[in-house]
Amino acid sequence: MNDQRLRLDLADLAEEVTLVDVRDRVLRTSRRLGIRRAVAGSAAAVALLGAATGTAFAFSPKGSPGPTPGNLPSVVTSPSPADPWANVGRIFYLPTVSDMGNIPLTAWRPGGQPSTLVDLPGSVLGSNAAVSSDGRQVAWVQDTELMLADVDGPNRRVVSAHVEAGSCWGPSWSPDSQSLAAAVMRRPGIPIAQYGLVDLKTGRFAPLKISVNGCRPVWSADGQLLAYTDGEGRVAVTNRHSSATRVVPRLGGNNVYDSYHVVSLSRDGSRVALLRTGPTEDDGDIARDLNANAVVDTRTGATVNLPLGGRKLIQAYFLPDDRLVARVKGGGGNQHLLLIDADGHLVTEVAEPAALANQQILAVTSS
């Protein structure tokens, strides 16, 4: 083949492209991917310099210490057999805002008292801490290290030292609590991390065929599906074995609504709890937002009606049996937890303790 002719033809073909200014889109993408605050001014300069010294997140308190054992868990009241919350495990909370170097993980079960567990580094606030599905361990990313500890403090260890700093892909626990979705660097010199699963028993990394812009993955309880945002307002649901992917209609692209924060996926992947934003609303900060204002049918994009009694949905988590724990805020500002069965009927509700008013739910476990 005539190489020179091929070169000329490629150059000719390349001239077909229309030259556009992508500057603003680049900065938006950077922000949406959770990579960096795209803001001007001294704050950005500090953030950029922080990254140069290896700090993972612009807003990570420099030198924030690792986790330390917190107060011993207080005695948790066990629900009675007739208690509708009987098959709900613990609800884990982190502060919504904090300027502390360490922040405590808190657990609560309806009918009991909140208990303070491990102290986590303040840098994980709103970003990447994740409690295992069995409620026994918590994982987080600190700089480039994927960390793990028991929720009550001990057994802290590094699972991987080569996680992509600042990535919004995980960590996210598999339903069997045996592996974590994470973004791991392939090898030195290759700038793109690979999205996949870290097996906690063997340490092996299994790559997933997932959008390179995938963000905030959440699992279905059967372990088959992952839902995530694509950084452009769309939400995708992928079968992790076959890689078959479905994009949730009515979100992102030219649609009125976007979603950059997926919070929870139902057992069969048919419904997803997420934060949906309209054209006049802020897409949110780069940090993970655990708020959810809608449950959406992943096949139609339609909003699933919930028996909220006119109150505002602020968080929502599916249980493995497809029940939903919905957190709502009433007119008086009080926050309640609603237990909704798989058919969409309200089972029961309970007022949260006042001590949890400024906390966000990090996870709801079934054991």
Next chain:
Amino acid sequence: MDPLLSEFDSFVRARTPALLRSAYLLTGDQHLAEDLVQSALARTHRSWSRLHDTGNAEAYTRKTMYHLQVSWWRRRRVAESVTGELPEPRRHDGDFASQTSLRLTLRAALARLSAKQRAVLVLRFFEDRSEAEAAEMLGVTVGTVKSQTSKALAKLRTVAPELADLYVLEGSVR
């Protein structure tokens, strides 16, 4: 404006045209090319504090772009967005030299290649990279670049024989 952000702006505006041309050859689609450049530059933005004074920012951006493109998701999107239909084979007459028609044929033929095959062609024959440079860019061995280049050219001949014929008629040995 923050001086680092200002520098980044200048870099983006100066290098976007060249990046878009390569991205267009890699994707075969205007919107996918824009997406690809946008994603690569966003990652460059992330590392700008350590890249801005090294002179390696463009190399980093291109490397990122190639790795993004070879990834599964974008390959799938390209396959979805680009029609696999090739234009009808043309006769060997005077019209054959029509550059517009040739572009259509070449574009459709490139769409038949794998993402990695297309990447090695663009690196070797559009960006004029050596085999070693292409290997470094893609994070593969020189042997892989050689084999992928060979496969890519063979595939081009298979899916668009009239292109190969054209090149042969112009004096090359197949």
